[in-house]
Amino acid sequence: MPELPEVRTVCRYLNKAVKNKKIKNIYINLPKIIKNIDHNKFKEIVKGKKILKIFNVGKWIVFDIDNDYKILVHLRLEGKFRNILKGQNPKHDHIIFNFEDKTNLYFNDSRQFGTFHLLKGDYLNQKPLSLLGKEAQNTDVNWLHQKLSKKRIPIKTSLLDQKILVGLGNIYVNEVLWIEKIEPETPSNQITIKQLKKILKTSYEIMEKSYKLGGSTIDSYVALNSKEGLFQNFLNVHTKKDLPCSRCKEKILKKWVGGRGTYYCFKCQK
DNA sequence: CAGCGTGTTGAGGA
DNA sequence: TTCCTCAACACGCT
Structure with missing residues (x-):
């Protein structure tokens, strides 16, 4: 799916779909997707946070959540977000956000190449974003x-x-x-x-x-x-x-x- | 059945 | 050290 325009488009609609929602729970069906932190720790930190905004840095999608934390998502070749159940293959729903308003956001990736990182603080100067060139x-x-x-x-x-x-x-x-x-x-x-x-x-x-x-x-x-x-x-x-x-x-x-x-x-x- | 692929990283060779 | 190539990741589609 993603080159820069697609990533920007996804961010735009993620803002419409989940901005300002509070994460009540998160289900991690495929732990290896979470790259830089233990998935239980990831869950513990993310739970209860509110999504303030979503934006992109290069092809990375950045979820700005409370308390200085950022969730970084890279879609790689097949990763995609969905906010509905219809038309999905649940087999490939690897990460599921469950919000306080009872809506969900599904990260679905048939090839399992997509990645999640959790960064604290100065995220632009930490890997992987620190390695990136310019637009x-x-x-x-x-x-x-x-x-x-x-x-x-x-x-x-x-x-x-x-x-x-x-x-x-x-x-x-x-x-x-x-x-x-x-x-x-x-x-x-x-x-x-x-x-x-x-x-x-x-x-x-x-x-x-x-x-x-x-x-x-x-x-x-x-x-x-x-x-x-x-x-x-x-x-x-x-x-x-x-x-x-x-x-x-x-x-x-x-x-x-x-x-x-x-x-x-x-x-x-x- | 075999080949191909919108992305990136890391191993290993030069 | 730096530069570069290529396999690997895993699955669906042609």
């Missing part, structure tokens, strides 16, 4: 250029690295490189400042567009319960193998770059 619109192009100047790995791999930029995932990186006509395997240190400037701008624009699209085409029920409608419609290369490039009509190719499926137009992207 595209806050990134100084000279800083980025310097950062990439010693890297020979493919530009696509660098753009996916959350220690450099946060938010881009495989889908949007494929799209950004297609828009900017950059070959995905170009060594990072060969990308010019001018190109980096455009990469940052395009990354920001594509994620804004996706966020707004997500916001306008789904309601809260869907946002919390499905990944429908977020991606489709405006993708140019991702999953378009063998289809004609919408710019030059050449066949879109697929290859592996850094272990990830990479779609590109060999004619446009040099």
Whole structure:
């Protein structure tokens, strides 16, 4: 499910669904999801706290709860929140919040890759958030250029690295490189400042567009319960193998770059 | 039945 | 030490 626009969308609807609710109980069906603290301790601390607000830092979802504590959730590939029972596979409901008003919030993850952390105090300067890079619109192009100047790995791999930029995932990186006509395997240190400037701008624009699209085409029920409608419609290369490039009509190719499926137009992207 | 995947980490090699 | 690659995580879908 999640790249930055999806995570932001989930946060928006989580605020609608559970903000200001008091956690009466929490059920942890799969303890290994809780990463940095014993799950019984986690439960003990979280129980009775009120959810003040929910926001994102990169692809991490931050639940701000009473007394300086933050719950960090990463959805990874399949994690999702639901506030209803309908349509779920209860087998994959690993964490269940039960609120004082008798409503529930379910964390469901069929692949069990998603993670929870509980942090106290200065959460931005603790792992895992302390490791993160910057969002595209806050990134100084000279800083980025310097950062990439010693890297020979493919530009696509660098753009996916959350220690450099946060938010881009495989889908949007494929799209950004297609828009900017950059070959995905170009060594990072060969990308010019001018190109980096455009990469940052395009990354920001594509994620804004996706966020707004997500916001306008789904309601809260869907946002919390499905990944429908977020991606489709405006993708140019991702999953378009063998289809004609919408710019030059050449066949879109697929290859592996850094272990990830990479779609590109060999004619446009040099 | 085999291959693939929207994300990240850690082991191990160079 | 730093850089880089790749397997692993676990399951559903094609």
